[in-house]
Every structure is written in structure tokens, then in C-alpha cells.
Amino acid sequence: MTNPILAGFYPDPSIVRVNTDYYLVNSTFAYFPGIPVFHSKDLKNWKQIGNVVERPTQMDFLGDRVTRGLFAPAINYHKGLFYITCTQIDHRGNFVMTAKNPAGPWSDPVWLPQVQGIDPSLFFDRDKAYIVYNADAPDNKPLYAGHRTIRAFEFDPVENKVKGENQILVNGGVDISKKPVWIEGPHIMKVGNWYYLYAAEGGTSINHSEVVFRSKSALGPYVPYENNPILTQRGLPEDRKNPITSAGHAEFVNGPDGKTYAVFLAVRPYEGNYYNTGRETFIAPVKWQNEWPVINPNFREIQYQYTFGFPEKKQENTPPQSGNFSYITRFEKGLDKSFLFLRTHDAAWYKTSRKNGLVMRLKSETCMEKGHPAFIAKRQQHTTCTAATSLKFTATKPEEKAGLLAFQDENHFYFICKSIDDSGSPLVQLFKGTNSEKSMDLLEEVRLPNKQQVVDLKILADGAKYSFEYTSPNGTWIALKKDVDGKHLSTQVAGGFVGSVFALYATSSGTSSSNTATFRSFTYSGSDRVYNK
CATH class of the missing domain: 2.115.10.20 (Glycosyl hydrolase domain; family 43)
Structure with a gap:
């Protein structure tokens, strides 16, 4: 156990x-x-x-x-x-x-x-x-x-x-x-x-x-x-x-x-x-x-493993919840019961299909506010893990952004996304949450080739260090920014009672939009050292 x-x-x-x-x-x-x-x-x-x-x-x-x-x-x-x-x-x-x-x-x-x-x-x-x-x-x-x-x-x-x-x-x-x-x-x-x-x-x-x-x-x-x-x-x-x-x-x-x-x-x-x-x-x-x-009568410290004297009874189609594990979803069967939204549920702004994966309409709400943004999340379940998505998205104005969040709360998050600059050139950007409901800090941005519609985005967590990557047109992973301060996502810094999640997120940042972002997959892999024996 x-x-x-x-x-x-x-x-x-x-x-x-x-x-x-x-x-x-x-x-x-x-x-x-x-x-x-x-x-x-x-x-x-x-x-x-x-x-x-x-x-x-x-x-x-x-x-x-x-x-x-x-x-x-x-x-x-x-x-x-x-x-x-x-x-x-x-x-x-x-x-x-x-x-x-x-x-x-x-x-x-x-x-x-x-x-x-x-x-x-x-x-x-x-x-x-x-x-x-x-x-x-x-x-x-x-x-x-x-x-x-x-x-x-x-x-x-x-x-x-x-x-x-x-x-x-x-x-x-x-x-x-x-x-x-x-x-x-x-x-x-x-x-x-x-x-x-x-x-x-x-x-x-x-x-x-x-x-x-x-x-x-x-x-x-x-x-x-x-x-x-x-x-x-x-x-x-x-x-x-x-x-x-x-x-x-x-x-x-x-x-x-x-x-x-x-x-x-x-x-x-x-x-x-x-x-x-x-x-x-x-x-x-x-x-x-x-x-x-x-x-826990036989130990002072809680143990990572106990041996119990009764038989294991596995259930079919049961994803793992403990130890090291990985999974991928392409949304062909919709959203499973563990996906999380913020504050309520309204299916009018997204749809899933075997062909396209998850298609989200950009909403004006942002994750910094207390409404219902276009945000669909999975829990971070390991100290050392990666989360990635394959994103097809073309912004029509700089306020439109879609990508992957490492999210603790409204003020404590990192957001790697695809957007455009004022001239219309496509960008990959990395933002950090601040103590504001209206703005976030830009940490890094790079220009993408104009014809690159699909970009894969990845967040790599390793304790107090988070790194962010994206793919070139030929699929090569490129580091956007390494070893960002992960303590920003900790309960010790943020306060409160929740844990971090990885969220697929699309926003028009307070402006109206009819644009959509397509997330073709979400991949998670967790490998904490304590289980690597």
C-alpha cells in the first residue's frame, strides 16, 4: 500500500x-x-x-x-x-x-x-x-x-x-x-x-x-x-x-x-x-x-509503504492514484470525472470529439478574477512531474492567449501560451501571476514562425524549480525559460488550502472574441524519487 x-x-x-x-x-x-x-x-x-x-x-x-x-x-x-x-x-x-x-x-x-x-x-x-x-x-x-x-x-x-x-x-x-x-x-x-x-x-x-x-x-x-x-x-x-x-x-x-x-x-x-x-x-x-x-503505532514517521494482510482487489479501467504514473488523454471520450472547472460548470464554451480533441472558445474572463474562465484542470500529483499539451491556435489580437497554466490560485500561477504581438507575429509567452486581478508579469517571449499553427507546450516541475518548453515546427523541444521559482506555487507562499493544478486555459483578457483554441491532447507524467527503487 x-x-x-x-x-x-x-x-x-x-x-x-x-x-x-x-x-x-x-x-x-x-x-x-x-x-x-x-x-x-x-x-x-x-x-x-x-x-x-x-x-x-x-x-x-x-x-x-x-x-x-x-x-x-x-x-x-x-x-x-x-x-x-x-x-x-x-x-x-x-x-x-x-x-x-x-x-x-x-x-x-x-x-x-x-x-x-x-x-x-x-x-x-x-x-x-x-x-x-x-x-x-x-x-x-x-x-x-x-x-x-x-x-x-x-x-x-x-x-x-x-x-x-x-x-x-x-x-x-x-x-x-x-x-x-x-x-x-x-x-x-x-x-x-x-x-x-x-x-x-x-x-x-x-x-x-x-x-x-x-x-x-x-x-x-x-x-x-x-x-x-x-x-x-x-x-x-x-x-x-x-x-x-x-x-x-x-x-x-x-x-x-x-x-x-x-x-x-x-x-x-x-x-x-x-x-x-x-x-x-x-x-x-x-x-x-x-x-x-x-x-501508526509502530513508527514515529508516517511510512510511504505499508504491508497489509488482505488481498488486493483491482478494479477495471481504474487510473492510478498513488506512486509513479503517467497518462494521456486525447478527449475522444469527453472529460473524465477528475477534470476541474472554476466555480461552476457551463458546457456552452467547449466541446470534445475524437477528431479534434478539446475545442475551447476564448472567454473574456481571466484566471485572475473570481468568475468562470475557459479553464479545465487536472491536479499536480507529484513533486517531480511534467504536463504537456498539443495546441492548435491562431490569435487575432494580442489580448487572445491560449495555453497551459501551472495554477495555485488567482495570484499565484505561471502561464505558457501562444499569442501575437501588435504586428500580428505569433509568439510563445510566459507570464507570472501577481497580486492583481487585471495584469500579470511577462517573464519571457519568443517569436514563432508565421506559419506555425500547432505548438506543443510543456511544464516541467521539480520541487522548487519549474521549467517551460515549446516545440519548433519540426517538433523539437526548445526551452523557453528554465528553473523558474516554483515556491510561488506553494501553499506556504500563497496561503489557503488548495494544491496546484495544470489547466488548459484560453482567454481574450477582458475583450470580446469568437475565436477558439484546440487542445489535441493533455499528457501527464509523475516520477517522485521516493518511489524510484
Whole structure:
């Protein structure tokens, strides 16, 4: 079993087992469609079978920065029905959605205005259900920055509404005298006669951790485990080889062998706290010690590989999600479920076909704004990787540009594209995102032969260095600019909660246009050194 089991920007995992099937979901923030649904038989081979938010009528994220939108979904199953609880931050807050089939379609959201906070999760206990979530400090009077509570309502799963008043289950964290911060991502499970409440603590960065409490009642009082945290990577040597950091936001599940496992988020920095691939989904075994669960009990460091004692069950037509892998799409079967748009979906500006690939109409919106540009993306899933496209495009004015983005957010990106200068001569250009919604910095440009309609574009990532290439008319790769600062695409620099993506992108930069760009293929290849054995 190779970690991460879902490489790239797949944070905040939540998992549920139904008979012999496993279903897992992740946060997507302001990307659309929202909340991917993965299926597995063995906790190793994961296949995306759908998305929870796939219709603009369910919700959209127009006007939101890319790092806002949907926070921390949780998936549950009860009496033939799947439930998703989640937070639409900055807008209507918490909601629940249901489906008979986890592949969809999912219902429209039912909003839960009484649940004031983030990270809601359901717990079904015989004839009762509860919704547990992160909330404000008691009486909205925090004793220190990051002081939060875990609260719960009783929940009616038929009417999809809360009952009664909320109750505080945890105040502050494990030990409020030590000023613990950001207790969040809570789940409740029952094992034997104990109810276990477990949650993340310390904030979703290098101080991230997972802690656990238990009680004889679903609504407490809860007592913390004396050896908390049950998972963290803080305090380890900073110079260790191939570090995994920021581990937390876990959920437990029983494996095919009856043993307990945990999925959780963590990151793979290439230097210090710099990483571009976002928070990813990892797995580790759980050991029960004196009726307490401990994650990764035999090691201090999270391992890149674990050996599990149950058989692998591969699924047909399942693209790899872990280790080193490559793929190419020529769009002959349309767009698969992992492609991402910004904030909503409108198929009027693009089409796919076996003959032409992906044809995108240039839109006036840019990736620097908070609208819905002509932007179709795949996640960066490796620290060392390449992304390339074969582009057929002829600009009619300098504002028209089409090409390939390495994109972290509206201000942190690189854009290699084809365009023209004021005299109409074709160019390949490289731009860098700035703190502006209207402009980007030109880093390099070269003139192409006038008759070169097709140009291949490539981005090569290697930790903190990104290089950009294009092809000559005879197909030879030419370096446009080497070793550009990749930290510009890191979460450490950009802030927020997302990871980098590679996007096919076409814009007329605020002007009207009827022009189109044809992307004949998209190729990705990732090869991180830790897997090269």
C-alpha cells in the first residue's frame, strides 16, 4: 500500500464502509464539480465514480476565491441512504445532501442554519442520530486565538433537520490550560460500550494532529486520552529524508481483515514547509491500546509503504492514484470525472470529439478574477512531474492567449501560451501571476514562425524549480525559460488550502472574441524519487 493513496490535492478525507465496499470523499473548495466520490474494495485501488456537487443548480462558487467554497465533507450511510454533510464557507454555511447511489445523482442541499460552524459529521446510534461539528467558543468569548469547541445536535435523518439545542462536547481541545487551537474535523464512533470522539487539533499545517476522547454516552462527558495526540508529525527532525508533515483530520474504518485503519491528510514538502501538491490522502494502520485507538503505532514517521494482510482487489479501467504514473488523454471520450472547472460548470464554451480533441472558445474572463474562465484542470500529483499539451491556435489580437497554466490560485500561477504581438507575429509567452486581478508579469517571449499553427507546450516541475518548453515546427523541444521559482506555487507562499493544478486555459483578457483554441491532447507524467527503487 503506497502513500499517499490519493496523490495531489485531495484533502480532508472522509470514508465509509458499506458491506465490502469503501467510499471516500474530499474537499474541493471553489473548484467544480465539488466533492469527488471514490470507490475501493481494498483501500488501495481507488476509482472516482462521481461528484456530489455536479449541477450548478445545487450551488456554485462564483465570486469566491479558489480557496473558499466547500470545506471538509463527511460521508455516512444509514438504512439504504448515503449522506454528505459539508460547509459552504462565507455563504449559507452547513448542509446535508443524500443519494441512494454514491455515484449520484445527489440531492439538492438541505441547509442547516442552526449548525453554526464548520466540518459537520453525522453519527447514527441505533434509533438516534447526531450531527457533530466545530463551533465558536462558549458564549462567543474565546479565551485565546484559535479557541473553538466541538458541539453536537440531535439530528432527524428523515427530515434532515436538527432537534433541540446544541451541546458542547469539547471546549478548546485536550487540555484548555495549554491553549489548544482549532479543534475541528470531528467524528464519533462506537466500539463496544465506548463512544469515541476524535478530531484534529493544532491547525492544518506543521502543528496538525489527531486527538481522541471517549465517553459512555454519545453526548458526553468526554474524557481525553492521556497519551494524546494519537497521530502527529510535529517534533520530528526537520532534516529527515523525504518528510511527511502536517498529518491530521483522520477518520477510522474497518478493513477487509477486520482491523482498524485511518485515512487522514498530510503533505510532502520538498523543502521546509514548501509543497505545491496540496494536502493529500494517506492511510495508516490503527492499534487498540487499553481500549484507545493509536494511529501508526509502530513508527514515529508516517511510512510511504505499508504491508497489509488482505488481498488486493483491482478494479477495471481504474487510473492510478498513488506512486509513479503517467497518462494521456486525447478527449475522444469527453472529460473524465477528475477534470476541474472554476466555480461552476457551463458546457456552452467547449466541446470534445475524437477528431479534434478539446475545442475551447476564448472567454473574456481571466484566471485572475473570481468568475468562470475557459479553464479545465487536472491536479499536480507529484513533486517531480511534467504536463504537456498539443495546441492548435491562431490569435487575432494580442489580448487572445491560449495555453497551459501551472495554477495555485488567482495570484499565484505561471502561464505558457501562444499569442501575437501588435504586428500580428505569433509568439510563445510566459507570464507570472501577481497580486492583481487585471495584469500579470511577462517573464519571457519568443517569436514563432508565421506559419506555425500547432505548438506543443510543456511544464516541467521539480520541487522548487519549474521549467517551460515549446516545440519548433519540426517538433523539437526548445526551452523557453528554465528553473523558474516554483515556491510561488506553494501553499506556504500563497496561503489557503488548495494544491496546484495544470489547466488548459484560453482567454481574450477582458475583450470580446469568437475565436477558439484546440487542445489535441493533455499528457501527464509523475516520477517522485521516493518511489524510484
